[in-house]
Amino acid sequence: MRYTFEEDLREAVNYHGHLCAGQILGTRAVRLAAEYFGLDDLRGSRDLIAFVEADRCIADAVSSIGGCHIGRRRLKWHDLGKMAVSFYDITSRRAVRISAINESRPQPGLSDEELIAFYQAIPDAEMFKVQEVVVKVDEFDLPGKPLRRVPCEQCGEQVMDGRDVQVQGRTLCKTCAGLDNYYQVITRLSRQETKQS
Numbered sequence: 001m002r003y004t005f006e007e008d009l010r011e012a013v014n015y016h017g018h019l020c021a022g023q024i025l026g027t028r029a030v031r032l033a034a035e036y037f038g039l040d041d042l043r044g045s046r047d048l049i050a051f052v053e054a055d056r057c058i059a060d061a062v063s064s065i066g067g068c069h070i071g072r073r074r075l076k077w078h079d080l081g082k083m084a085v086s087f088y089d090i091t092s093r094r095a096v097r098i099s100a101i102n103e104s105r106p107q108p109g110l111s112d113e114e115l116i117a118f119y120q121a122i123p124d125a126e127m128f129k130v131q132e133v134v135v136k137v138d139e140f141d142l143p144g145k146p147l148r149r150v151p152c153e154q155c156g157e158q159v160m161d162g163r164d165v166q167v168q169g170r171t172l173c174k175t176c177a178g179l180d181n182y183y184q185v186i187t188r189l190s191r192q193e194t195k196q197s
Contacts, residue, residue, distance in 0.1 A: 001034065002041035008065045009116070015064035019112045022057020024119045025083060025127070029058070029098040030066040032130060033087040036096045043067040047090045049143070051135065053080040053099075073143040088135040090142065095135040102127045138162070152176050 003011075008031065012023045034042050042048060043065060050068035052059045055077060062085050068074040084099035106118040119127070140147055140162035149160050154176040165177045174180040 001031065003065075005031065005120075012061040012064045016057060016060040019115065020057050021106070021115070021119065022083070023061050024116060025100050026058040026061025026085075027065060028119075028124065029085055029100075029128065030062060032098050032124060032128060033066070033085075033096055036130070037087070037089055037094070042087075046143075049074050049076060049088045049090065049135075049137065049141070051076045051078055051086040051088065053078050053082040053084040053086075055079065056083070058083055058085060073141070076141065086133055086135055088137055090137075095133045097129075097131045097133045099129045099131075100127060101129045 005027065009019075009023060009027045012027050013019050016023055030042055033048075034040065037045075037048070039045060045067055048066070048068060050062045050066055052062055052075065059075070059077065063069055063075055066087070068087075070077075082099060084097060086095055086097040088095040102122055104118075104122060106115055110118065124130075146160040148162060149158050150164050150171055151157070152159055152164065152173040153170045154172055157173060159171075159173045163174060164171050165174060165179065166172075167177050175183075
């Protein structure tokens with residue numbers, strides 16, 4: 001491996017802002033993926049997409065040392081609430097899923113060194129389940145420029161990468177179609193009001 005575990009963990013912690021179990025487990029998971037694909041460093045790889053299953057600390061470790069960033073379309077989030085990540089290699093179409101299975105938890109109040117030692121004492125085979133998997137990756141999910149951009153016929157906003165839906169012959173965004181309503185518009189602010197707030 002190009003970097004030691006300690007160097008990778010330091011990079012993950014710097015990105016995340018503090019040391020925690022998720023940074024340690026995420027760092028170890030990325031290193032297992034590197035071994036699986038025969039790479040000495042995932043940071044420089046342009047062919048991997050990571051699918052994280054929790055919006056927790058593990059995602060930051062995967063992003064920082066796995067080189068899989070959401071803005072580069074190489075980090076995908078599936079809200080399953082699991083400390084798990086699947087890595088998909090675009091070129092070979094091979095994938096591996098790595099999930100934390102060990103239920104051991106450290107005592108509260110450990111120093112950083114003690115926390116690292118606690119998790120490092122658990123072998124990979126006892127900490128993780130590693131599975132070869134098939135990951136379905138649509139052409140619209142691949143890195144690169146948007147393949148398609150269409151306006152929603154109701155709100156007028158641009159919808160990229162096939163995320164639009166057809167409803168009664170109209171092209172709509174998922175929000176206008178009622179499929180993803182994480183927000184509700186209360187009032188529309190003018191540009192002047194937005195600048196003042």
